Amino acid sequence: MDASHSRSRARRLLPHLTAGVCAAVLVSGCSDPASGSPEAEPSKPASASGTAGDLQNDYQTVIKNVLPSVVQIDATGSLGSGVVYDSKGHIVTNAHVVGNEKAFKVTVATGEKVQRASLVSTYPDQDLAVIKLDSVPDGLKPAKFGDSEKVEVGQIVLAMGSPLGLSSSVTQGIVSAVGRTVSESRAGGGTGATIANMVQTSAAINPGNSGGALVNLDSEVIGIPTLAAVDPELGDSAAPGIGFAIPVSMVRTVADQIIKSGRVTDSGRAALNITGRTVVDENYQPAGVALVSVPKGGAAEKAGLRVGDIVTGIDGTPVTTITSLSEALASDKPGQKVTVTYLRDGAEKTAEVELGEI
Known part of the structure; x- marks a missing residue:
């Protein structure tokens, strides 16, 4: 069995997002810090010096500061990465890394003694x-976590983890975009989660990097690398230079709740409070989400939606599948009001819905 199948269940991005391949590569190609001229120096962050030697020193300092806080997680049949969250031994990682396991072997990325760890909680959504x-x-070193509001396109970042089981691996790139909404596949153990406000990076993210650290030049974790884009024209192989990381703000929100309560008590994620299924049109193309159940007291029921209605849009954004419905709601907040377009007995209608919570 080759390494890519025997190790981490790194997630793949749905094909509709691969259209950005050329743009991401161009941004990456234009951001090579080693080629910067002295005239460009004022536009660089204070921690990024104008010479290749100084930049190399910056990289090495960040690696020295952060790599001891990045661990390799060994679950049954898979390997992934994690980040030491606090001095009590809590480690944050991806839900798809832990899967259905309850116990793990953990190795600090610098190769120290294997430790045993247990699941606190997982939040697949x-x-x-x-x-x-x-x-x-002794000497366990929690990572320093940054501020999502300060993450900007063009910032130099390093991705740290255990790609293909190669611990202590580091790749470099830039922040290519922020605010991306990305849906994971459920194939191969994926969660199928739709995640808003993700950080797009040109730093290489490979199987095993999942759950590791995306780090800025101030030695701060700004995201958790989670998935890479795939290009269907290349046989679903990885699209170069397009990876995604969960923003540190969401990491903190979820981890703090799990550590305090053993579970997520306030998701902050908006929902229609329905169970639905994707329906197709006469050409067998996805055409909307049919409501299978509408729980009493939920957002949809309060707005007058009922079983059999087919949702086709949210605030003017077309909805054709369960995934596109999740994506349309991903950036909204519970309590926010949206206009839902739907079909009832073949007639198009609209309803104002005050969103509930997942």
């Missing part, structure tokens, strides 16, 4: 999970 070391070793 955001593809995040927290595990905890059974015994906290």
Whole structure:
């Protein structure tokens, strides 16, 4: 069995997002810091010096500061990465890394003694999970977490983790975009989560990087690398330079709740509070989401929606599948009002819905 199948269940991006391949590559190609001229120096962040030697020193400093906080997580049949969250031994990672496992072997990326860890809780809706070391070793170093509001396109970043089981691996790139909404596949153990406000990066993210650290030049974790785009024209192989990381703001929100309560008590994620299924038109193309159940007291029921209605749009954004419905709601908040377009007995109608919570 080759390494890519015997190790981490790194997630793949749905094909409709692969159209950005050329743009991402161009941004990456234009951001090579080593080729910068002295005239460009004022536009660089204070921590990024104008010479290749100084930039190399910056990289090495970041790696020295952060890599001891990045761990390799060994679950049955898969390997992934994680980040030490606090001095009590909590480690944050992806839900798809832990899968259905309850116990893990954890190795600090610098190659120290293998530790045992147990699952605290997993939150597949955001593809995040927290595990905890059974015994906290001396010198355990929590990572420093940054501020999502300060993440900007063009910032130099490093991705740290264990791609294909190669611990202590580091790749570099830039922040290519922010605010991306991305849906994971359910294939191969994926969660199928739709995640808003993701950080897009040109730093290479490969199987095993999932759950690791995306780090800025101030040695701050700004995201958790989670998936890479695939290009269907290349046989679903990885699209170069297009990876995605869960923003640190969401990482903190989920991890803090899990550590405090053992579960996520306030998702902050909007919902129609329905169970639905994708329906197709006469050409067998996805055409909307039919409501299979509409729980009493939920957002949809309060707005007058009922079983059999077919949702086709949210605030003017077309809805053709369950995934596109999730994407349309991904950036909304519970309590926000949206206009839902739907079909009832073949007639198009609209309803104002005050969104509930997942």
